[in-house]
Amino acid sequence: MDILAVARKAGVSTATVSRVLNASPKVRAATAERVRTAIAELNYVPNNSARSLRSGRSNLMGLLISDVRNPFFPDLIEHFESLAGQHGIDVTFVNTGYSEERFSNGVRRLLERGVDGIAILTSELSREGIDRLRATNTPVVFLNQPTVIGNYPNITVDYVKGFRDAVDHLRMLGHSRIAFLSGPPTLSSATRRRKAFLAAMRACGMDKEEPWVFEGDHKIAGGRLVAQQLFSMAKPPTALICSNDMMAVGVLQGASQLGVRIPDALSLIGFDDLFLCEAVQPALTSLHLSRQEIASRAFYALQAGREDMPQAHASVILPHLVVRSSTAPVGGSKGKLKR
Incomplete structure (x- = not known):
């Protein structure tokens, strides 16, 4: 046939x-x-192989992601793959595990497969991987990597706007002792979120005192460890904003293990608005970062590159706050569970 x-x-x-x-x-x-x-x-x-030979295209796009175990990234893959499927394009992805070496190897493998475009949705980059990309004409789009602006399309997240919404929400609830749980300083995305939180605090006039900044690992276990540290303080903060939802869930777990009630003892806000936010108790207030919007902008940037159409070098996504049950007015009960 x-x-x-x-x-x-x-x-x-x-x-x-x-x-x-x-x-x-x-x-x-x-x-x-x-x-x-x-x-x-x-x-x-x-016969896709024959079609590729005739057209000079593979009808295959590649994604690089940082952590397939973090629900944020499977969401991105699902939305991207759905869009690609509507256009008759297949998708393959590489999980870097936050490793620069695996990033470089992933770029090499995708280029060897002859992909028509690569969406780099990782926190980490490597010089070797970027040099490989520069040596080709393959369309590439990045997520929130300021160092590539001017050379490649870049989808930027306005973290300051998001954290300012979170800080304003806590201020309206009467909180002034607001802390931040950062990701590891080795990740550029974690560093940008930390800087954005501090900028938001300054913009809201809340930088008179040095804010508490705890360091985590962007994983649930890291949130549990920081909960132990935070609740052992003589005068802990009354509110905590986390660099991602995974650590916020870990803080919830740690509080529960210590018999501390959220939000009575601590108002808690995450970042990303994963499905986990509605699966935990109390439901987690979080800054929503649309995976669907990121996937859509990444896909159409690559499509424009495939068709030799003009590409916007900057595209901004605005997070917004989704208020649930983990934030409350300051000065409630002491927050300890009754034994």
């Missing part, structure tokens, strides 16, 4: 069948439906 048989059955040219297979918008809906019906009835399976 070949493409000519499909064209004959649908009453169209082979070029029209090819356009339908490549999800071209140039085919009328009724014609495209007739072609898809013929494909189904004839059980036609396109």
